[in-house]
Amino acid sequence: MKRRQFVKTGLAAAASAGLLGACRGPQEGAPAVHTDTRVTWRIASSFPRGLDTIYGAAEVLAERVEALSEGRFRIRVYPAGELVPGLQVLDAVQQGTVHAGHTAGYYFTGKNPALAFDTCVPFGLTSRQQTAWLTEGGGLELLRPLFADFNVLNFPAGNTGSQMGGWFKKEIAGTADLQGLKMRIPGLGGQVMSRLGATVQVLAGGDIYPALERGAIDATEWVGPYDDEKLGFHKIAKLYYYPGWWEPGPNLSFYVNLDAWAKLPAAYQQMFEVAAAESATVMQARYDARNPAALSRIVASGVQLRPFSRDVMEAAALATESLLEEEAAGDPAYRRVYAAWKKSKQEYFQWFGTAELAYDSFAFPRVGA
Ligand code: CA
Numbered sequence: 305m306k307r308r309q310f311v312k313t314g315l316a317a318a319a320s321a322g323l324l325g326a327c328r329g330p331q332e333g334a335p336a337v338h339t340d341t342r343v344t345w346r347i348a349s350s351f352p353r354g355l356d357t358i359y360g361a362a363e364v365l366a367e368r369v370e371a372l373s374e375g376r377f378r379i380r381v382y383p384a385g386e387l388v389p390g391l392q393v394l395d396a397v398q399q400g401t402v403h404a405g406h407t408a409g410y411y412f413t414g415k416n417p418a419l420a421f422d423t424c425v426p427f428g429l430t431s432r433q434q435t436a437w438l439t440e441g442g443g444l445e446l447l448r449p450l451f452a453d454f455n456v457l458n459f460p461a462g463n464t465g466s467q468m469g470g471w472f473k474k475e476i477a478g479t480a481d482l483q484g485l486k487m488r489i490p491g492l493g494g495q496v497m498s499r500l501g502a503t504v505q506v507l508a509g510g511d512i513y514p515a516l517e518r519g520a521i522d523a524t525e526w527v528g529p530y531d532d533e534k535l536g537f538h539k540i541a542k543l544y545y546y547p548g549w550w551e552p553g554p555n556l557s558f559y560v561n562l563d564a565w566a567k568l569p570a571a572y573q574q575m576f577e578v579a580a581a582e583s584a585t586v587m588q589a590r591y592d593a594r595n596p597a598a599l600s601r602i603v604a605s606g607v608q609l610r611p612f613s614r615d616v617m618e619a620a621a622l623a624t625e626s627l628l629e630e631e632a633a634g635d636p637a638y639r640r641v642y643a644a645w646k647k648s649k650q651e652y653f654q655w656f657g658t659a660e661l662a663y664d665s666f667a668f669p670r671v672g673a
Contacts, residue, residue: 339569345379347558350390350407352509353383355531357594358556361462361587362406365558368579377572381406394559398454403564406461408556410491415454417631418638421645422447422458424554426492426624431463431553431588433652438555441648446641457565459558459580462587467548468532469612470525471516471541476612479619488512488524492627493550499623509535516540529598530591538602545610549620556587
């Protein structure tokens with residue numbers, strides 16, 4: 305086994321077993337991972353500090369890398385707007401203004417539509433499926449050349465899990481109720497909603513509440529109970545719809561400038577990769593552990609939970625399919641990623657639709673029964 309592979313395999317195994325804190329050092333025969341080089345990196349986040357789940361994943365990365373390197377490799381994380389605006393993180397990494405960014409591919413589909421597959425597309429993969437596709441199903445191999453065009457090396461950095469459909473002031477009984485509905489929903493989900501008749505708006509996090517309060521919008525999506533509660537939507541919209549079919553398992557990413565990566569000592573590269581994997585695990589776990597209590601508080605405040613009706617879901621799924629097929633027809637690079645992704649999706653859905661679905665659909669509704 306090559307030395308590099310040994311370090312990679314050994315560290316990954318240690319990380320997955322939760323053993324890094326107990327590591328005493330390299331095993332006999334393994335290369336030393338110590339280096340005296342001092343490195344300080346800046347990471348620009350697309351997220352505000354208040355989103356402790358998402359933003360916090362970059363802090364997990366920074367803390368772990370610093371501990372593993374015994375303080376020699378330090379990373380400072382900057383919230384959106386402090387160094388660069390949240391939606392300019394990819395440009396900042398590409399230009400080397402910062403060493404890395406913490407962001408999401410679907411913010412940058414204007415540069416290359418296929419970057420959406422790094423995050424998620426409507427009616428796409430769940431969190432576990434997205435992770436499986438990226439890391440073991442060939443997704444990263446397909447996407448990394450696209451990111452290399454921006455002088456970037458991308459690493460999965462965590463997932464929110466299935467999001468909520470969001471906050472509505474009026475009932476959505478069927479697709480007729482979407483006609484003219486003014487909704488804040490960005491990205492591909494917004495394009496689908498637009499095809500279903502909604503008037504779509506894109507507003508930054510801090511602008512949503514006042515717009516919803518004064519009636520400039522009738523509805524908004526954000527993330528899920530834990531994050532939504534902080535923005536206070538439950539105080540002004542009493543219908544909380546689910547699921548957020550446009551974000552069934554959105555993956556966040558660390559984007560590293562390739563020149564900065566090349567200058568990084570090999571051991572620090574390994575530390576970064578291991579810590580990124582850990583921060584991804586931590587982020588999903590935080591959402592899964594914190595959302596339940598937040599949802600209970602939201603419901604206790606008088607909010608009603610509503611599933612989207614079957615016809616809304618069907619219409620949205622069909623509109624999504626047309627949208628993705630149209631994009632694939634006109635863009636060979638997109639088509640290549642889409643075809644591979646679609647094949648994996650079919651396989652994953654078949655498998656997850658067996659044991660996982662049978663268990664979930666039987667066991668989850670029985671809670672409290
Ligand atoms: Ca969302």
